[in-house]
Every structure is written in structure tokens, then in C-alpha cells.
Amino acid sequence: MKSGHSIRIVEARKNYGSLAALNGLSLEIQAGQFTVLLGPSGSGKSTLIRSLAGIEKLDSGSIFFGDREVNKGPLNLAPDKRDLAMVFQDYALWPHLSAFDNIGYALKRRKLPAEESTKKINQALAQVGLGTKGANYPHQLSGGEQQRVALARAIVADPALLLFDEPLSNLDADLRERLRIEISTLTREIGASALYITHDQSEAFALADRIGVINKGSIEQIDTPEAIYNTPATRFVATFTGTAGIFTGVVKSVGEESCIVTLGNEELTARHTVAISVGQEVDLLVRPAATSFTDKDKNRISSTITDIAYRGRGYEHAIETKYGSLTGVFDTMSHPRGRTMEVSIDPERCIAFPHQPKN
Ligand code: ADP
16 A cells, blocks of 8 residues: 655636635645535635646645655646546546546556556456446446446556545435545555545535535634534534524623523523633524433523424434524434424523624
8 A cells, every 4th residue: 555645735826817716725734634615605725736736726725745846837736646536527538438438547557567457457347246337338327337437447547646626416315425434445445645626515524534614715623524614613614514594692791712691581501612701692503412411411401393304314303493493413313393392402502692682
């Protein structure tokens, strides 16, 4: 197993007219690390990944692979010299080549003896579970199989960096889950560094060693999935990585990390990751995992069930409280619409940010 590139992006800027697609973005990826960039459409993810691949040029800033700067003037390294491979949302296979030849295409530059390249291609086909489909053309393969060919083509030359541009977006839910696991396993098996971009938070959390949350061309927070979930650095990060709902209240007291917030004539304990002060109006962003139906905890409020969705392992409920509604309140049993229930809010997963009026 070879080791992947370590990547350092420093103050990357790219403008399209007056629009800053990359707005001084900095990011580091350690060798062999699987990093996911999570952000909404238009946040600059594709621009960044295309700049790493060498198919887009930055206006300013630097990209280093190890110690080597790859994007500067005469030092600008051609895409095919960067020792990387990319997997696209739309597979991007050659329609006139078989699966075998599509994969073989990635080995052309290597000029390997035919026998060795056949061996590598067959091994890559087997690794993605397509051992018997090498002779098929793309139109004779399902969407999932075509994406497996694209994955085999990406790994066959054993690149130091794998770039994934929303590779699962065109697939059905069931297949998405299976292919996600294959991407995760194969990438780690070959030891490549990986940068994977998506707008899907569940995909990001499932895949990443580290998640970078990107907004308007810069990274708002980069950390482990656990840290992003439990201590979101900004309101955008908290919102984009999933909330059950938001309650607005007034800060009664503040500790180093925790605070007590008054809602009407009740109180909830919460956490804060940015500065807030006594008397300030705040929004409590409640993670779905913070909620449970119990009348034993202290940190709870009264609610009425408004909707129930069966989720296999149990039921997710939508509830209405005096202070606003929440979704995704999980229980193994279902509770009927209209029933009054006490809902407890885990203070660790309920995060206060300065109030922002709804627009
Ligand atoms: P994402 O991948 O997160 O959806 P992109 O990197 O594709 O975001 O785009 C970032 C911003 O730059 C968007 O507002 C997009 O419309 C704009 N943009 C991207 N490519 C071009 C281009 N070739 N010309 C003009 N604007 C572009």
C-alpha cells in the first residue's frame, strides 16, 4: 500500500465576475485521510475539487501536494501528472469502450506490459464486484454498475489522491448505501487520501474521518463528525448538519460552555459554542438526537404529537410545543396524534446561538 498525498490549500480564491466561488479557502488533508466537504449547492465545492484536479485555475492562493506547490505559474502541474483520479456524479465513462477498456484507459500512461495491465484491470473489476461484466458496454450496465466501473477506473492506477464529486447522487437509496460502503472500504484499502464533496449530511457523517462544512466559498468548520455534531462552531454549521427545530428564548445565566435559557415561564439548559450574554435573545438549535419522550429528566417541556412516521427501528414523531415545533423525535413505540407527551432535551445537543429573525 502506498501512502496518499498530504494536501494543503492556502487562501484559495476564485472569482466568476463579481461572484467569489472560493473566498480565501484554506484546508489541510493529511496523508491517507478521508475528508468530506459538506455544503449547499453553489457553495464552491466543485470549484475546489476541480482546482485540485488541475482543471480549474485559482485566481490566487496555493495548493501543495506534500511539499510541492502544484498550481503556480510555470510550476502548474498538468492534471495527468498529479497522481490522482476523480469519480463524477454522471460516471463519465466512454460509451464506445467496454467496462474492461474503460478501466484500462486509466493505465494507458503507465505503458505496462499487456499481461500486467490485464491482471490489474481484472483485479479492479473483481474489487468492485463486476468480475463477470468486463465485456459489457456502459449501456449494458445499470447506473450502479456504471458507477462501479468508474470506481474501478479510479483505483486501478493506485492514485495518491481520490476525488469524489457527488458520486452517489444519481443512484437509488438502497444502492447508494452499498456503494458508499464500497467507496469507504476501497479508498482506505488502497491508502489514498480522499476528498469527497456532497450536500448530503448523512453521507458526509457516514464516510468522513473529517468533515469540512463549506459556505459561500470558505470553510466554516473542519473537524471529526462527532465534533461537528456536538460542537458546531457556527449557526450555519449547526443548521446544515441537522436540527429537529429551533426555540427562541432569553439567556438567564451563562457558564463556560453551558447556559440556562428562559422560554416563557420555563427554563432549558443548553450549550453554547459562541459568546452569549445574560439577557440576550438566543435561538436554541435542537439536534434530533437530543430529544426523547420521558418525564424523568429535568430538562423537558410539554408537547403534543402532530405526526408519526414509521422508520423500521421505530417511529419518528413531529411535536408541537408552546415554543415551537420539533421533528424527528424518536421512540421505539408510536404515540398517536393529539397525545400530550413530555419531551426531554439533552443539554449537550441543544446549542444556543444569538437570535436571528426568520426572513
Ligand atoms: P457547488 O459545487 O458547491 O454547487 P460550484 O463550485 O459549482 O458550487 O459553484 C460556486 C459558485 O460559482 C456558484 O454560484 C456557481 O454558480 C458559480 N460558478 C461555478 N462555475 C462557474 C462558471 N464556469 N462561470 C460562472 N459562474 C460559475
